[in-house]
Amino acid sequence: MTSPADTALASLEFAVTRNPAPRSAAEREAALRDPVFGTVFTDHMVGITWTDGEGWHDARVQPYGPLALDPAAAVLHYGQEIFEGIKAYRHADGSVYTFRPDQNAARLQRSAHRLALPELPADLFTQALRELIAVDGAWVPSGADQSLYLRPFVFASEPFLGVRPAREVSFYIIASPVGAYFKGGAKPVSIWLSEDYARAGKGGTGAAKTGGNYAASLLPQAEAYEQGCDQVVFLDADGNVEELGGMNVVFVYKDGTIVTPASASILAGITRLSLLELARDRGHDVQERAISIDEWRQGVASGDIVEVFACGTAAVVAPIGQLKGHAFSDEQPLGELALSLREELTDIQYGRRDDRHSWLVRLDG
Ligand code: PLP
Numbered sequence: 001m002t003s004p005a006d007t008a009l010a011s012l013e014f015a016v017t018r019n020p021a022p023r024s025a026a027e028r029e030a031a032l033r034d035p036v037f038g039t040v041f042t043d044h045m046v047g048i049t050w051t052d053g054e055g056w057h058d059a060r061v062q063p064y065g066p067l068a069l070d071p072a073a074a075v076l077h078y079g080q081e082i083f084e085g086i087k088a089y090r091h092a093d094g095s096v097y098t099f100r101p102d103q104n105a106a107r108l109q110r111s112a113h114r115l116a117l118p119e120l121p122a123d124l125f126t127q128a129l130r131e132l133i134a135v136d137g138a139w140v141p142s143g144a145d146q147s148l149y150l151r152p153f154v155f156a157s158e159p160f161l162g163v164r165p166a167r168e169v170s171f172y173i174i175a176s177p178v179g180a181y182f183k184g185g186a187k188p189v190s191i192w193l194s195e196d197y198a199r200a201g202k203g204g205t206g207a208a209k210t211g212g213n214y215a216a217s218l219l220p221q222a223e224a225y226e227q228g229c230d231q232v233v234f235l236d237a238d239g240n241v242e243e244l245g246g247m248n249v250v251f252v253y254k255d256g257t258i259v260t261p262a263s264a265s266i267l268a269g270i271t272r273l274s275l276l277e278l279a280r281d282r283g284h285d286v287q288e289r290a291i292s293i294d295e296w297r298q299g300v301a302s303g304d305i306v307e308v309f310a311c312g313t314a315a316v317v318a319p320i321g322q323l324k325g326h327a328f329s330d331e332q333p334l335g336e337l338a339l340s341l342r343e344e345l346t347d348i349q350y351g352r353r354d355d356r357h358s359w360l361v362r363l364d365g
């Protein structure tokens with residue numbers, strides 16, 4: 001789905017149309033005070049169009065607002081859609097950085113490949129983030145644990161009901177100031193084991209960040225809420241742990257070994273990747289391998305597993321305090337590693353600690 005011209009395309013000229021009625025500074029400050037995740041949006045968004053004939057073109061910054069979509073737009077029928085989640089962080093000197101955008105750009109390309117969508121060049125991805133921050137930089141909050149959550153997404157906008165990859169595709173980035181994802185900040189979360197539903201299957205779309213995976217997680221997630229749990233964990237067909245609805249999962253063993261599921265059908269998280277790198281730097285043995293639900297439960301019962309935590313961009317790191325299923329409820333041991341890795345990662349992201357891996361990319365100025 002990527003023509004040679006697209007791959008060579010590193011940047012585009014963005015046309016900027018300012019919002020004629022942006023929020024006032026006072027309104028913005030009020031909105032930034034304690035935003036509920038994903039409910040507040042900035043004054044602008046980025047758009048880029050792709051067509052079969054022209055490739056990526058018509059790059060623009062435009063006022064945030066509803067999209068006019070043909071009712072036959074293929075995304076509404078066949079779900080040809082992918083997205084990303086990445087944050088902008090305000091440093092103490094006022095500058096704005098993002099974290100490993102090359103990784104998000106590469107994952108968006110992998111998702112695009114799986115969903116038969118065109119691949120957005122990585123440089124254009126980062127340029128688009130910069131263009132949005134150039135007009136909406138004031139929306140990057142500066143409170144503790146706050147950030148501007150950036151949501152790039154790509155969907156089939158071609159009006160066509162035949163089942164084939166769309167020949168017209170839209171890319172947008174919207175931005176939403178956020179604080180802690182879970183009420184209670186880094187307090188331990190409870191997890192419902194989805195025994196009746198799977199999120200992904202062999203050869204499916206589990207490794208792609210595509211809306212359908214999240215649609216498939218909503219019913220089991222609703223079950224989790226009914227059971228008083230915060231999140232749902234999914235298994236594969238062999239009983240191996242995959243991931244949560246919107247986060248990866250990591251296990252800490254009493255000898256310091258760190259284990260996280262290896263699976264072709266999970267979303268390879270950039271938070272997970274980074275935490276594993278930080279843990280390796282500290283001398284931990286890090287293993288990506290299959291871990292079954294039995295190994296999890298037995299490991300906790302025997303004391304071999306001393307900590308379990310979830311991680312992702314939105315929630316950062318969340319210790320898991322309870323695992324519940326239809327016929328059991330296991331308290332989980334709480335340790336210090338999750339919180340200490342969380343602190344190290346967020347210190348890097350917010351510029352409080354040396355960025356020794358060169359993960360940060362400046363978005364403003
Ligand atoms: N797994 C799923 C299903 C997710 O939605 C996310 C969040 O983006 C993750 C894992 C973690 O990925 P990342 O750390 O890149 O945000």
Ligand code: COI
Pocket residue numbers: 084085086246247312313314315
């Ligand atoms: C993220 O962490 O970026 C996610 O996508 C998780 C959820 C909000 C879907």
